Amino acid sequence: MNKFTSLPAVAKRISDSAVRRLSIYLRFLEEFESRGLTTVSSDELASRGGTTSAQVRKDLSFFGSFGKRGLGYSVPELLSRLREIMGLGREWRVYIIGAGKIGAALAQYRGFRQRGFTVVAVYDNNRAVIGTTREGVRVRDIENLERDAAAEKPDIAVLTIPAEEAQKVVDRVVAAGIRAILNFAPAQLHVPPDVTLKNVNMAMELEGLSFSLTNG
Numbered sequence: 395m396n397k398f399t400s401l402p403a404v405a406k407r408i409s410d411s412a413v414r415r416l417s418i419y420l421r422f423l424e425e426f427e428s429r430g431l432t433t434v435s436s437d438e439l440a441s442r443g444g445t446t447s448a449q450v451r452k453d454l455s456f457f458g459s460f461g462k463r464g465l466g467y468s469v470p471e472l473l474s475r476l477r478e479i480m481g482l483g484r485e486w487r488v489y490i491i492g493a494g495k496i497g498a499a500l501a502q503y504r505g506f507r508q509r510g511f512t513v514v515a516v517y518d519n520n521r522a523v524i525g526t527t528r529e530g531v532r533v534r535d536i537e538n539l540e541r542d543a544a545a546e547k548p549d550i551a552v553l554t555i556p557a558e559e560a561q562k563v564v565d566r567v568v569a570a571g572i573r574a575i576l577n578f579a580p581a582q583l584h585v586p587p588d589v590t591l592k593n594v595n596m597a598m599e600l601e602g603l604s605f606s607l608t609n610g
Contacts (some may be wrong), residue, residue: 412453416476418443419450423473435466486511487546490570491563492554493518493526493533496578500552503529514546536563543570550574557581564591 405605422442426434436447443450454460457479460467477483488506490497493516500506501516516528517536534542551562551567553575560579567575574590577583585591 396474407454408518412456415443415449415453416480419453420473420476420480423469423476426469427473432469433466434469434472437468447549480566482510484510486550487514487548488512488550488552489514489539489543489548489567490528490552490554491518491536491539491567492578493520493523493528494554497552498528499555500554504529511550514548515542539566540570542571548572552576556579585598 411451418548419439422439423434436450439450440447441518454472454503457475459474460472467475475480488511490501490513493501497516501513506513506597513529516533517539518524518533523533526533549572551572551574553563553567555563557579558581560577562582564575564583564585568585568589573588575583575592577591577593578596580595582593582596583593
């Protein structure tokens with residue numbers, strides 16, 4: 395029988411890179427399950443994920459003991475456990491703030507709902523778009539953010555707004571009680587210790603690719 399470790403204690407120690415690898419393992423396990431495979435080795439997960447079998451075992455060991463030596467991992471069991479670890483066994487309510495091109499594209503992405511992320515509302519301060527819809531979700535006036543959040547209790551806010559407005563909006567999001575933020579604005583934002591902030595900077599990602607091409 396596998397022995398599992400308390401998730402809150404582990405979450406404080408595990409790195410962002412390890413969390414990304416867990417997401418990769420999860421997707422491969424879903425693929426293996428769809429193909430009817432019942433067991434998988436750490437070598438197989440490593441080769442598909444571009445890492446080593448030792449790294450796979452280390453990543454999983456944060457959360458307990460999995461698999462049996464010489465037999466590998468049970469695909470259904472490990473898949474179920476990783477879904478639990480990643481918090482995918484429940485619905486997460488999402489506010490998107492900024493109804494421009496990026497915000498609209500995110501609101502229309504159906505893959506979020508498949509993973510348990512429900513876009514509850516989209517917000518903007520542009521009178522020309524307030525009241526319109528994005529994939530069936532009406533764009534609301536940003537002035538009503540705090541009132542709506544008090545009633546709907548969203549879990550995550552996604553920011554797709556200009557950099558100069560980002561900190562002011564983040565302060566409002568935090569004051570509204572939202573404790574997880576995904577930021578697409580090209581700005582260095584500050585949040586309290588109990589708020590998780592993840593930044594997506596597409597220019598930096600492209601610079602990483604250009605570095606690889608230049609120095610590869």
